[in-house]
Amino acid sequence: MTNQHEATPPDPKKTSVADGVWTSQIAPKIVRFKDLARCGDEIWIEHQGMLYRLRETRQGKLILTK
Known part of the structure; x- marks a missing residue:
């Protein structure tokens, strides 16, 4: 079971993770x-x-907030 607050990349086939930051063609x-x-x-x-x-x-x- 995954945590609902956990960030999930939009397309696992086109993503990578380094230092806790997801990068992909869809979401830089x-x-x-x-x-x-x-x-x-x-x-x-x-x-x-x-x-x-x-x-x-x-x-x-x-x-x-401002």
């Missing part, structure tokens, strides 16, 4: 949230001079 980058937020349940992202907060809820959903 898939990064697991738990790998990004190693020390908690949120990360801060800077994009074009703006800060965004990406956090995981208790229900396992992600919320992005």
Whole structure:
């Protein structure tokens, strides 16, 4: 049985994994949230001079706020 929060590549025949990142012709980058937020349940992202907060809820959903 697989974990429902586990990232699954779109086409196993055309994918590879290195350092926890899936790469394929379909999805160039898939990064697991738990790998990004190693020390908690949120990360801060800077994009074009703006800060965004990406956090995981208790229900396992992600919320992005400005």
